[in-house]
Amino acid sequence: SLSCLQFYLREEDLGKNRAEVSRTRLAELNSYVPVVAYTGALIDDYLTQFQVVVLTNSPLEEQQRVGDFCHSNGIKLVIADTRGLFGQLFCDFGEEMLVIDTNGEQPLSAMISMITKDTSGVVTCLDEARHGFESGDFVTFTEVQGMTELNGCQPVEIKTLGESYALYQYLVRS
Structure with missing residues (x-):
């Protein structure tokens, strides 16, 4: 079975690399955005070409290493992961990022x-x-x-x- 739910995988994709299988289906969402499946190691030289890096299903050590590198090089970072019913989302958009949302709920309004x-x-x-x-x-x-x-x-x-x-x-x- 698949390790996580993913809309771009089909039963015939079992055993194949998720990035490579998903690439063509993701590319169909917006023909103006190039989609590349990279399956190599996330080394610093590779990461420098991006403005934003998104990590999923990566070990904590890799998240910390990539996070430190991205932060010190002004690269925005999003880390998303799921563990059954639970998930985590971490964003680092740089020193100038200001978060004033205390609870994640829609803003209140009053007349x-x-x-x-x-x-x-x-x-x-x-x-x-x-x-x-x-x-x-x-x-x-x-x-x-x-x-x-x-x-x-x-x-x-x-x-x-x-x-x-x-x-x-x-x-x-x-």
């Missing part, structure tokens, strides 16, 4: 009924359920009327002030 014009404006949200924001979360704004300078602003850290069920307030720090 705003009012914003004060103070230096640290108090934003009042009007909704029938809790807004779900917590102190330390970051927000940005869209479709604000009257204070259009907030629309599309960089994420701003907030401090929650109340937890009522109909009207919510949180402090926007500038």
Whole structure:
């Protein structure tokens, strides 16, 4: 049987190299992207030609070695692996990469009924359920009327002030 589920393998491919068998089927996805099946060792000289390296099913030692090399040479790295029902995903897109997503869930949104014009404006949200924001979360704004300078602003850290069920307030720090 196959060691992992893969959409580009067929029963007649058993015993063959997955990279070589998958290459032509992957190439059909986008004719503008060249797809090459490389089955050699991942030596540093080979890796230098890439902007992004993706590793799958590689031992931890190889992940660390390739990761160290890619990081020190400005090559972006994605490591993905599955172990039955569980999986792992690691991304290193360089020193300038900033991750502010704390839980991987879709961003929250809330309707705003009012914003004060103070230096640290108090934003009042009007909704029938809790807004779900917590102190330390970051927000940005869209479709604000009257204070259009907030629309599309960089994420701003907030401090929650109340937890009522109909009207919510949180402090926007500038």
